[in-house]
Amino acid sequence: MARGAGDGTVGKALEVLDQVAEFGRPVRFAELLADSNFPKPTLYRLLQTLTSQGMLAFDPDRNTYSPGARLMKFAHAAWSQSTLAQVASPHVQLLSEATGETVHLAQLDSAQVLYLDKRNARQPVEMYSQAGKIGPAYCTGVGKAMIAFLPEDEAADVIGQQSFHVFTPTTLATADALQEELVDIRANGYGFDREEHEPGIICVAMPILSESGRVLGALSVTSTTQHTNLAGLEQQVPHLRKATNAIAQAAKRWSFPDHHSQKTTTGI
Incomplete structure (x- = not known):
């Protein structure tokens, strides 16, 4: 439906x-x-x-x-008032400069990933993601990072809506396979895209969490297998953590709605 x-x-x-x-x-x-x-x-x-x-x-x-x-x-009002894009922008730029790689900012839109911002690497690479585009959650780094930190019932609902279309030989093709990886992501605090959506495209991703643990969005540092590998991207985790923490603090000052207060005050 x-x-x-x-x-x-x-x-x-x-x-x-x-x-x-x-x-x-x-x-x-x-x-x-x-x-x-x-x-x-x-x-x-x-x-x-x-x-x-x-x-x-x-x-x-x-x-x-x-x-x-x-x-x-x-659309412009929603972009500036209801997403992380505006408050996150300077931190996304700093992360791109610090890593030299492509950086993505995303939020969940129902059961899909909505890309809010993208900063290209010093040597840009053609890939699917662009600001404003919708992508699958189960086979992207930002998608998996966000699902992993959702409350159990919300995560189950999002997982139940995934298509599990196989894009590449490394795409997670079942809900069980995705669930296994989510356990590792929760334990580590970050996850990877292992060429699961596009051949040759890899990333390390981390959720942006409020003080109460609500998932506000996710950031990823993305590259290609020709340029680096997953171990190389994992070296960017400290930069990634610094950026996600900074965005969470900026969102707090901006009064980005907390999950619980949103339900109470708006009935959503």
């Missing part, structure tokens, strides 16, 4: 927004319909409503839909 399904008209509209965004380009009605859970009249009505509200933009010359200006405004 898609996220938002069963949540009435609002949930349906958000599902359509997700669908348009996932194409990564202006998309025609026929393309949306071919991949939609909704009948043609419902999809058309939702698209018309979203367009009239400025959440989508319609190009009459090409007959395509794309994210609208109002949606961009909301």
Whole structure:
């Protein structure tokens, strides 16, 4: 079931927004319909409503839909007010300078990884991750680092939503295999990506935790097997720990919501 399904008209509209965004380009009605859970009249009505509200933009010359200006405004507000990106930015930059490697900042978005920031290495390498992109949690360093430190029930829920698609020969292909690795990550305080999502791409990752132990996000130092190995990346753990601690303190001063107080005050 898609996220938002069963949540009435609002949930349906958000599902359509997700669908348009996932194409990564202006998309025609026929393309949306071919991949939609909704009948043609419902999809058309939702698209018309979203367009009239400025959440989508319609190009009459090409007959395509794309994210609208109002949606961009909301996205910018969410980015600056509801993620670690703003307060973490200087510490992400310092970590990149200290290691000379690519650095990623991420948070969990439902059961997936949302990349919030990326600073390239001194010698940039092409890879999947980019700020604003969604990635799998079970086969990325930042994803595993965050899952490992979630409360048991939340971790079980996230693990239950993983696809366990095998990207490479080292991808963790089952929930049991992932659970075994999470034990090691909790014991060490950090984990690795062993070319599990992309061949040749490796990383060491660490969660960003609040004082109460709530998972706020994760940081990773990423490189390639041509440039270094896991033992080499493990030497960056002190830099990584310094950065995650600094971001946690900055988030505290910024009043980043604590898990327990969030439930109490907002009902979420």
